[in-house]
Amino acid sequence: MTDKSIEAAAYRELHEELGIKQRMITQVTYFGSGIQPYEWQGTELLTAPCYFTCHITTKDRARLVVDPKEGSQVRWVSRADVPTVDFAFDLDKEMLTSYFSNKTP
DSSP states (O other): OOTTSHHHHHHHHHHHHHOOOGGGEEEEEEEEEOOEEEEETTEEEEEOOEEEEEEEOHHHHTTOOOOTTTOSOOOOOOGGGGGGOOOSSHHHHHHHHHHHHTSOO
16 A cells, blocks of 8 residues: 555544554545535635544554644444534545444344
């Protein structure tokens, strides 16, 4: 995998934002993307976030550490809880709800 691949970007973001090292992750799978308006310094931008799933070993879940410059919290939620979570962006909730509605429990 080259460092410019979309999968490499997913690994890099997981490491930068949550401290998850590549050895802790298996089965990285792209499942969708969309267009998300975003305001930054008074300018409206359009971003195109890509969404992935991955498996993280149970022992490594306890090691997640959020970089305060990258985000404010991380938490595990069940599939049933996704509709009640207050996501920062509507597209996040839309993509996760869609993903989990197509999966068997």
